[in-house]
Amino acid sequence: MTLRTVSGESLLWRRWLPARLPLLCLLAAALVALGAIAAPARASSLPGPSSLSTGFGDSFTLQDAVAPARGVWLSRAQSIGSSFVRILVTWAAIAPVQPATGVQAADPSDPAYNWSSLDAQIEDSVAHTQNVLLTLQAPPKWALGSHAPASAVPGTWRPSASALGAFAHAVAERYSGHFPDPVRLGQSLPRVRYFQAWNEPNLPIYLSPQWTRGRHGGWLPASPAIYRAMLNAVYANVKAVQPGATVLAAGTAPYGDPPGVNRMAPVVFWRELLCLSGAALRQERCPNPVHFDALDHHPYAFTPTIHAFDPDGVSVPDLGRITRIVRVAQRTHRVLPAGPKPFWITEIDWGSNPPDRSAIPLSTQARYVSLAFYELWRQGVSHVFWLLIRDYPAPRLDGYGVYFRSGAAKPSAQAFRFPFVALPAGHRVVTLWGRAPAAGVVSIERRSGRRWRTVARLATTRAGIFYARRRLGSRLVLRAQLGASASLGWSTG
Incomplete structure (x- = not known):
């Protein structure tokens, strides 16, 4: 070495x-649901x-x-x-x-x-x-x-x-x-x-x-x-x-x-x-x-x-x-x-x-x-x-x-x-965050069968960061897309 x-x-x-x-602590903690998410923020106050x-x-x-x-x-x-x-x-x-x-x-x-x-x-x-x-x-x-x-x-x-x-x-x-x-x-x-x-x-x-x-x-x-x-x-x-x-x-x-x-x-x-x-x-x-x-x-x-x-x-x-x-x-x-x-x-x-x-x-x-x-x-x-x-x-x-x-x-x-998360925040609200490969307007898409349907659009910062909380429902599979680039799907259920 x-x-x-x-x-x-x-x-x-x-x-x-x-x-x-x-x-036992490790096994129990691994099953705990994600904690509370930060309060909603405008793009100017991420x-x-x-x-x-x-x-x-x-x-x-x-x-x-x-x-x-x-x-x-x-x-x-x-x-x-x-x-x-x-x-x-x-x-x-x-x-x-x-x-x-x-x-x-x-x-x-x-x-x-x-x-x-x-x-x-x-x-x-x-x-x-x-x-x-x-x-x-x-x-x-x-x-x-x-x-x-x-x-x-x-x-x-x-x-x-x-x-x-x-x-x-x-x-x-x-x-x-x-x-x-x-x-x-x-x-x-x-x-x-x-x-x-x-x-x-x-x-x-x-x-x-x-x-x-x-x-x-x-x-x-x-x-x-x-x-x-x-x-x-x-x-x-x-x-x-x-x-x-x-x-x-x-x-x-x-x-x-x-x-x-x-x-x-x-x-x-x-x-x-x-x-x-x-x-x-x-x-x-x-x-x-x-x-x-x-x-x-x-x-x-x-x-x-x-x-x-x-x-x-x-x-x-x-x-x-x-x-x-x-x-x-x-x-x-x-x-x-x-x-x-x-x-x-x-x-x-x-x-x-x-x-x-x-x-x-x-x-x-x-x-x-x-x-x-x-x-x-x-x-x-x-x-x-x-x-x-x-x-x-x-x-x-x-x-x-x-x-x-x-x-x-x-x-x-x-x-x-293209990191992306969609974290349940209670009452069918989802916290959306990611970093797109470039700046622009990101489409948040929901999987419906074999297709993806746009459910929200979010503007990024100059460095590609986007963040929002949206009432989208529960048990969803969401992804972010910008042009030809897409994130992996994220299951909220």
């Missing part, structure tokens, strides 16, 4: 729930953003593949509405040898750096009209802290914030849009506008220690303070080169364990990162407030509507547990700079059967794509990245794409391109 790729071990670690969760950008974070197919295959899959991503690709930047692979000085470390021309693979990945992504998010992670040995215990996962122990900052400076300068392309003489490398410091810093497989012993023997959070220094170093160095760039805080994993045991719950991590304590969010001393432009979370879950059983966990419908903390931090100047903090989701998925016999049916996977996009959107999320575009041929990872390994599309690919 390497930290730069999505291994079976790391994926399973993210999805583990607290051991005390009874199976209950969510006016746009929803989607993308992929597939480090196997869109990053590590050889150039021709990567191009094929980037074209497919583009064809189903992806506008973002998340690329994991493996610091250890680019800088296995320490640059001679800090000044040289901030210089992308330093011979200690090998950028060839990353250059090609970014150029291919941009050529397919994808915005690129670069997630800096996986430090080289020379950038790690000393005296790591044998229990620490290699490559995670107290990474140097100053060294990471210098590396971020080099990355931001190389992909500023002005750095000479070493292959295409006379041209510049593409500009990247989105940067992220680390991945899932509340997991010990990415950052350690998570906890340390206090003076009186109790466990104290350690990773938030370590990460705060890392994030601030990345922020300062990226902004020094590209003041207009967007710097994201790392996406947190959804669940945790009791203090001192492995994972830190995301609510605990965010509180500590933002110098707040306890459920009351008491203000703690905060001499070096954290800096970021947008926040991120990875809400892996059983379904898009089941809440995390642990109050400090954060599943799909629980994002308010994090945004509440961020709002208090904003009011008390514990997060800088001032201004809105958009919410991104850079990892989410569900596996399908086939090919994974233990996973959910293909139709359910497609339904979860649309439902998750809606649930996240109505909580204010502006960007959602499905993890894998294509099934990966490994045990327990072979069903998570929206395409089969063969290249055939699953129903979830259509749901990704």
Whole structure:
């Protein structure tokens, strides 16, 4: 296993729930009807953003593949509405040898750096009209802290914030849009506008220690303070080169364990990162407030509507547990700079059967794509990245794409391109939401036998979002259509 790729071990670690969760609770919750839907809103006052950008974070197919295959899959991503690709930047692979000085470390021309693979990945992504998010992670040995215990996962122990900052400076300068392309003489490398410091810093497989012993023997959070220094170093160095760039805080994993045991719950991590304590969010001393432009979370879950059983966990419908903390931090100047903090989701998925016999049916996977996009959107999320575009041929990872390994599309690919939900809201009223592939007037159609009959027309935003509540009846099968593009049908019964 390497930290730069999505291994079976790391994926399973993210999805583990607290051991005390009874199976009976899971089975009961899966049968509960959907909760109340937000009140009706005019087009000018949507209950969510006016746009929803989607993308992929597939480090196997869109990053590590050889150039021709990567191009094929980037074209497919583009064809189903992806506008973002998340690329994991493996610091250890680019800088296995320490640059001679800090000044040289901030210089992308330093011979200690090998950028060839990353250059090609970014150029291919941009050529397919994808915005690129670069997630800096996986430090080289020379950038790690000393005296790591044998229990620490290699490559995670107290990474140097100053060294990471210098590396971020080099990355931001190389992909500023002005750095000479070493292959295409006379041209510049593409500009990247989105940067992220680390991945899932509340997991010990990415950052350690998570906890340390206090003076009186109790466990104290350690990773938030370590990460705060890392994030601030990345922020300062990226902004020094590209003041207009967007710097994201790392996406947190959804669940945790009791203090001192492995994972830190995301609510605990965010509180500590933002110098707040306890459920009351008491203000703690905060001499070096954290800096970021947008926040991120990875809400892996059983379904898009089941809440995390642990109050400090954060599943799909629980994002308010994090945004509440961020709002208090904003009011008390514990997060800088001032201004809105958009919410991104850079990892989410569900596996399908086939090919994974233990996973959910293909139709359910497609339904979860649309439902998750809606649930996240109505909580204010502006960007959602499905993890894998294509099934990966490994045990327990072979069903998570929206395409089969063969290249055939699953129903979830259509749901990704044109997500649509029709949720009962009581008294024969249906909440309609979707994101059309283009702006225009969407027809809401009801299936009648083998035909579809238009029952409503909804104007979209410039980014294709539409939302309304209509009295249409019950036990319907509805779909949305714009021109030649149609969503999958959605049963309200």
